[in-house]
Amino acid sequence: xxxxxxxQLRELIxxxxxxxxxxxxxxxxKKPPSSAVHVPNRADLSTKIAKTRQxxxxxxxxxxxxxxxxxxxxxxxxxxxxxxxxxxxxNRTVLxxxxxxxxxxxx
Amino acid sequence: xxxxxxHLLDIGTKPYGDCLVLRFETDDGxxxxxxxxxxxxxxxxxxDQFGDIFGGAPPFDFxxxxxxxxxxxxxxxxxQLIKDNDIRVKHALIPDPDMTFGPAADIDAGLPDEVxxxxxxLREEPVHELLDSAAVEAFALDAISTRTRYNQMIENLExxxxxxxxxxxxxxxxxxxxxxxxxxxxxxxxLGPSQSALDRTASLLFDAQNxxxxxxxxxxxxGLDGLETFDGLLDAExxxxxxxNAQSVVCMFDIAAPHALGRILLxxxxxxxxxxxxxxxxxxxxxxxxxxxxxxxxxxFAKLSHHGSENASGADFFDAIGxxxxxxICSGKTxxxxxxxxxxxxxxxxxxxxxxxxxxxRSGHVKVSVTPSKTFVSPLSAKxxxxxxxxxxxxxxxEMVAPEPRSTAHEPVSPPAGSDTIRFEIxxxxxSMTVHFDLAPATPTGTTPERPAPFGPPSRxxxxxxxxxxxxxxxxxxxxxxxIGAGRKLGHLLFxxxxxxxxxNIGPNVVATIVNAVKGGGYDICDVSREGVTTPRPxxxxxxxxxxxxxxxxxxxxxxxxxxxxxxxxxxAHQIDAIAPETPEETKRELRENDPDDxxxxxxxPYVDVDREGLPDLPISRxxxxxxxxxxxxxxxxxxxxxxxRQGIRNQFRPFVEPIFDLLPGxxxxxxxxxxxxxxxxxxxxxxxxxxxxxxxxHNDARIFYGEREPLKLxxxxxxxxxxxxxxxxxxxxxxxxxxxxxxxxxxxxxGQRLAGRVPDQSIAFGxxxxxxxxxxxxxxxxxxxxxxxxxxxxxxxxxxLWRGINDDKSPAQxxxxxxxxxxxxxxxxxxxxxxxxxxxxxxxxxxxxLGC
Numbered sequence: 007x008x009x010x011x012x013x014q015l016r017e018l019i020x021x022x023x024x025x026x027x028x029x030x031x032x033x034x035x036k037k038p039p040s041s042a043v044h045v046p047n048r049a050d051l052s053t054k055i056a057k058t059r060q061x062x063x064x065x066x067x068x069x070x071x072x073x074x075x076x077x078x079x080x081x082x083x084x085x086x087x088x089x090x091x092x093x094x095x096x097n098r099t100v101l102x103x104x105x106x107x108x109x110x111x112x113x
Numbered sequence: 114x115x116x117x118x119x120h121l122l123d124i125g126t127k128p129y130g131d132c133l134v135l136r137f138e139t140d141d142g143x144x145x146x147x148x149x150x151x152x153x154x155x156x157x158x159x160x161d162q163f164g165d166i167f168g169g170a171p172p173f174d175f176x177x178x179x180x181x182x183x184x185x186x187x188x189x190x191x192x193q194l195i196k197d198n199d200i201r202v203k204h205a206l207i208p209d210p211d212m213t214f215g216p217a218a219d220i221d222a223g224l225p226d227e228v229x230x231x232x233x234x235l236r237e238e239p240v241h242e243l244l245d246s247a248a249v250e251a252f253a254l255d256a257i258s259t260r261t262r263y264n265q266m267i268e269n270l271e272x273x274x275x276x277x278x279x280x281x282x283x284x285x286x287x288x289x290x291x292x293x294x295x296x297x298x299x300x301x302x303x304l305g306p307s308q309s310a311l312d313r314t315a316s317l318l319f320d321a322q323n324x325x326x327x328x329x330x331x332x333x334x335x336g337l338d339g340l341e342t343f344d345g346l347l348d349a350e351x352x353x354x355x356x357x358n359a360q361s362v363v364c365m366f367d368i369a370a371p372h373a374l375g376r377i378l379l380x381x382x383x384x385x386x387x388x389x390x391x392x393x394x395x396x397x398x399x400x401x402x403x404x405x406x407x408x409x410x411x412x413x414f415a416k417l418s419h420h421g422s423e424n425a426s427g428a429d430f431f432d433a434i435g436x437x438x439x440x441x442i443c444s445g446k447t448x449x450x451x452x453x454x455x456x457x458x459x460x461x462x463x464x465x466x467x468x469x470x471x472x473x474x475r476s477g478h479v480k481v482s483v484t485p486s487k488t489f490v491s492p493l494s495a496k497x498x499x500x501x502x503x504x505x506x507x508x509x510x511x512e513m514v515a516p517e518p519r520s521t522a523h524e525p526v527s528p529p530a531g532s533d534t535i536r537f538e539i540x541x542x543x544x545s546m547t548v549h550f551d552l553a554p555a556t557p558t559g560t561t562p563e564r565p566a567p568f569g570p571p572s573r574x575x576x577x578x579x580x581x582x583x584x585x586x587x588x589x590x591x592x593x594x595x596x597i598g599a600g601r602k603l604g605h606l607l608f609x610x611x612x613x614x615x616x617x618n619i620g621p622n623v624v625a626t627i628v629n630a631v632k633g634g635g636y637d638i639c640d641v642s643r644e645g646v647t648t649p650r651p652x653x654x655x656x657x658x659x660x661x662x663x664x665x666x667x668x669x670x671x672x673x674x675x676x677x678x679x680x681x682x683x684x685x686a687h688q689i690d691a692i693a694p695e696t697p698e699e700t701k702r703e704l705r706e707n708d709p710d711d712x713x714x715x716x717x718x719p720y721v722d723v724d725r726e727g728l729p730d731l732p733i734s735r736x737x738x739x740x741x742x743x744x745x746x747x748x749x750x751x752x753x754x755x756x757x758x759r760q761g762i763r764n765q766f767r768p769f770v771e772p773i774f775d776l777l778p779g780x781x782x783x784x785x786x787x788x789x790x791x792x793x794x795x796x797x798x799x800x801x802x803x804x805x806x807x808x809x810x811x812h813n814d815a816r817i818f819y820g821e822r823e824p825l826k827l828x829x830x831x832x833x834x835x836x837x838x839x840x841x842x843x844x845x846x847x848x849x850x851x852x853x854x855x856x857x858x859x860x861x862x863x864x865g866q867r868l869a870g871r872v873p874d875q876s877i878a879f880g881x882x883x884x885x886x887x888x889x890x891x892x893x894x895x896x897x898x899x900x901x902x903x904x905x906x907x908x909x910x911x912x913x914x915l916w917r918g919i920n921d922d923k924s925p926a927q928x929x930x931x932x933x934x935x936x937x938x939x940x941x942x943x944x945x946x947x948x949x950x951x952x953x954x955x956x957x958x959x960x961x962x963x964l965g966c
Contacts (some may be wrong), residue, residue, distance in 0.1 A: 007625065012429040016565070021683050022900040027411075039713065039859075039862065039864075040864070041652070041861075042688040042690040042713055042859075043687050043688065043716075043719055044689075044694055045692070045694075045727055045953045045956075046694075046727030047693055047695045048949070050726055050727060052162040052941040055934070055938060055941065068377050070283055073944070074942075075944065076693075076949070077698055078266075080944070080945040080947075080948070081947050083707045083947050084567060084707060085706075089825060089826045089827060090827050092243065096827075098825070099707050099709065100949060101897070101947055107902065108905055109901040110898065110907035111898055112709070112895050112896065113764065113848075113884075113898060
């Protein structure tokens with residue numbers, strides 16, 4: 007699967023959220039602060055969970071803790087324009103599947 | 114649409130005094146106004162408070178300066194502030210010097226010093242009844258030089274291009290009209306007094322001063338010396354200060370639509386109740402002004418004139434202002450029994466159903482926030498203090514912790530050899546203080562004195578907690594003892610704080626009380642403050658020290674939960690980058706561009722992630738201090754409520770909450786917003802042992818959560834003023850930034866940057882904590898909800914597991930800890946990098962505020 011075009015994205019949004027408006031304002035994300043702590047990759051997290059469970063359950067460590075590879079083509083993340091307090095425009099982030107189904111919505 | 118913050122500044126320990134700073138946020142940008150300048154000696158303290166309000170260093174810019182009238186406790190430090198370029202002013206509305214001081218040549222030409230000084234004092238407030246003779250003399254010297262400094266101030270203002278309107282000068286009416294027009298965007302309006310009334314005050318003042326001069330010269334001619342002449346004049350019934358009060362600018366600002374409540378009333382020292390002057394013109398003007406006040410009532414905020422005296426704020430005035438939300442009294446922290454007057458306080462108590470009040474003589478710097486729909490007071494502890502000022506005011510007994518002498522202001526402390534130093538912070542207005550010492554036998558010579566371990570008692574596991582609990586019956590004092598969790602048995606808690614920084618926020622004596630309670634409860638404490646360290650330590654250094662300490666403690670004995678005490682400015686939180694390292698760079702960029710937090714959130718979990726593998730190893734909670742001692746102590750002594758009634762509100766487009774809410778004990782239905790809006794609610798609608806809110810939140814205003822009246826259109830669902838004042842036990846907020854205890858989101862903070870902790874009137878989460886909650890669990894960043902079709906997506910599973918744990922009688926912090934571990938099981942199975950980022954963000958940002966157990 008390939009990424010959807012902007013037009014396809016608009017169609018999807020119109021289908022799932024009538025009256026929604028995509029925020030077209032270019033937004034450049036800031037560079038993450040150097041002081042930020044990174045979350046672990048899934049393999050390390052999986053190992054930690056397995057080790058702890060094993061210790062608690064006195065069982066054996068499951069050797070197969072390697073997660074499946076990431077697949078970047080499952081969803082799209084977009085920023086929708088909303089009407090905030092007193093009519094002020096605001097943005098809301100929505101994660102959508104390729105077929106327009108909302109997977110997660112900010113708020 | 115505009116909002117306003119009214120700062121009633123701390124004007125020290127001298128009698129009387131006003132200084133207010135108003136900051137308006139309008140569609141055309143901010144507008145800053147300063148009204149009066151405290152006392153002439155308050156310059157440094159005012160500059161410090163301007164820094165707190167505006168941030169940064171002088172000069173501070175004001176669009177408008179108003180001097181309400183020509184008294185020393187209102188002109189105050191303004192001449193010096195302007196001369197030193199501490200403040201810069203674009204427009205000024207100030208009393209005409211000829212009106213308020215009288216024609217200079219006629220008053221002070223060739224007068225004996227004692228007469229000139231007495232005349233100057235007589236046109237001021239009657240301080241000679243409140244000060245000793247030396248202070249009265251100093252006041253007289255200050256008073257007699259006021260006019261010179263005032264004129265110099267006008268010259269300085271003119272040199273800097275300030276547009277000045279001289280109030281009371283009939284030739285300046287155009288300038289006054291122009292000034293009023295310039296501030297139409299904040300609804301500025303002058304109510305009075307009228308020019309004819311001002312002319313009358315000037316005439317009467319001139320006569321009164323001439324009478325005093327004649328009387329003074331007569332006393333000199335009788336052979337009295339300077340002091341006798343001065344005292345003789347002050348004892349005479351020739352006070353003219355009330356005429357200067359009658360020159361006070363009475364004005365208002367109006368920031369709201371015609372039918373909303375956004376009006377602010379200021380009246381200097383105008384004596385609305387009684388002018389103390391039998392004059393038909395002035396009396397007619399007083400009645401007219403009362404009518405004007407009544408016509409524009411009620412107000413979101415009204416300053417009580419004349420420092421709360423009975424001649425300014427009596428029954429007629431309270432009747433005129435109607436159901437005004439908040440009134441403020443400005444006065445120095447003295448024991449002046451008449452400011453505020455006990456009768457004024459009685460009237461306030463009689464109106465407490467509709468009107469709150471604040472007092473700078475008790476609370477120092479107080480802030481009142483006004484929006485078109487709400488009015489808030491900060492700190493909450495400043496609200497409705499009704500103790501009158503008396504010369505024998507009760508001073509609280511302060512318990513001190515003796516074994517650990519330390520700096521209270523980040524200054525080096527070097528106790529002399531062989532002794533300990535205890536520093537007492539005595540309230541400026543205290544007239545008595547009780548200190549209780551328990552003396553232990555001295556250590557025998559030649560032995561090593563037993564110094565406390567750096568981090569709490571070393572032998573804690575050897576003594577059962579129940580045996581070490583403070584026993585009120587055996588206490589040397591019968592005073593109630595503050596106890597963590599109201600004395601409940603809470604397990605092996607480890608408290609973490611920086612006592613010096615916490616002391617800066619809530620006072621060192623209160624911190625000592627907390628440390629006492631922690632140790633008295635048998636709990637451990639990690640204090641990362643450093644004696645002698647005057648510069649702020651890097652956040653990384655503090656974090657590493659805390660982590661190392663927790664790790665060491667865990668090696669010694671089990672810790673059931675860590676409790677951080679203080680906001681992010683006391684104990685820094687960690688910034689977590691929630692995007693998995695294995696995410697493709699292009700996807701990372703896309704994610705950061707679309708998330709309002711750039712997928713960076715605050716978290717305390719790394720403190721208890723001992724093996725540094727990305728999940729907490731024990732429960733953790735944070736008690737934010739809110740820069741408010743009462744709030745902090747309230748949160749630390751939280752205990753479960755007896756009635757497990759549930760209450761909740763959800764966004765109508767978040768139905769995944771329904772089956773989770775049904776798990777909670779109680780029969781109340783989950784409210785849905787919209788249609789439910791905040792205007793449909795009363796505070797009792799949210800009073801419950803379990804509170805669940807699933808609504809929209811804003812990072813820049815945590816006082817309001819929103820539902821949706823239709824897709825993507827918000828409606829106010831709940832606001833801070835609807836949060837009950839008691840009866841809350843545990844709350845879960847599925848609201849963006851709902852549990853963010855600071856005003857800066859994690860993505861915006863950089864090392865070394867100042868980080869301001871929120872105060873109780875800035876956050877619904879804090880309001881719930883102030884209402885007795887043991888825990889408020891929520892997000893430090895934008896929250897992601899699952900769709901109706903798939904409640905197992907996004908944060909759905911964590912919500913469900915969290916509430917199940919709470920229902921199983923786990924402590925809130927433990928329930929969150931377990932829910933995170935359960936949730937992590939599903940996180941590692943995700944293969945969509947975007948869903949993974951949302952899941953990691955959910956895992957990292959859910960935070961337990963409060964005691965947590």
